[in-house]
Amino acid sequence: MPLTFPIRTILSLVFILSMAVSSWAAEPMEAIKQTTDKILSIVTNPALKPPSKTAEKDKLIRQAVDERFDWEEMTRRSLATHWAKRTPEERKEFVPLFSDLLERTYMKKVEDYSGEKVLYEGETKEGDYAAVKVKIVTKKDKDIPVEYRLKKEGNNWLIYDVSILGVSLVNNYRTQFNSIISQSSYENLVKRLKEKVELK
């Protein structure tokens, strides 16, 4: 009989702990919301407004984005059939190059933020995969539907594809990469990406 008490405490402790762990593994929509809020707070921060702080602001935004995006998965999906043919060294070179290109392409758009609203429309989950639907409402009351595709990595939901207006980012780059590689070569693709990154 005296044993029941500690056993009960232990059991309830285990239960509480498991609850805590499961709630820590944030839901996909929650994950997107967290990152969006984080980036918006950086962009709207008046202390980071002056042009002299742009570099610092960029760094903070990049950090927030890197936490949420699975760049390797995104690159793997974008290179598709060509990924398997790459050596580990080539992959190691390509992943940061591609993520750099994407970040540079969208950094400007993020920094141009001027009070657009973000509405969270819902999520669908299926095992280790999830999709989160978001609507961005511009000041002119135009809706831009955005869909994030996420994959569960450990306890975290990471983005591997973004669809804007129903057009998938991965599919866009997959087609472009494929046509560049098949028309010229992988080396040429890397060269073009490098040029593009330096230009921005």
Added chain:
Amino acid sequence: MMKKFDLELAVGLFIVAGIVCLGYLSIKLGKMEIMGERGYEIYGVFSNVGGLKVGASVEIAGVNVGRVKNIGLKDYQANVVLSLPKGLQIQEDAIVSVKTKGLVGEKYIDITPGGSEKIIQPGGRIRETQAAIDLEGLISKFIFGKL
């Protein structure tokens, strides 16, 4: 007598050949299968297929590899069943999109192969789908930037 018989035989053969051709044509054009399916099926769920029709072609790199076998509603979304030939492997991260031939042409399904080692099993589902929109390519390059 002999000559007349030859003529009748020739006409008969001609008509039989004609009927066989007609049968072949109607099976081909009607996209019926008499020998049963030799391929396998996979499905994908789209938010909008924009009037895609059963029998529409399925293409990879512009090559016709299969056809749309069935389109139905599932939770108010379009559930599209694709019939593909045996031996054609579709990776788990392949993207299926509904596209339009030309500006106002018919709708068809385009598959861009992925790089995953996992292959979709017969009866399985393609997770990555892209709904139908017009001027897809243009918008795509406009939003994501051309290389």
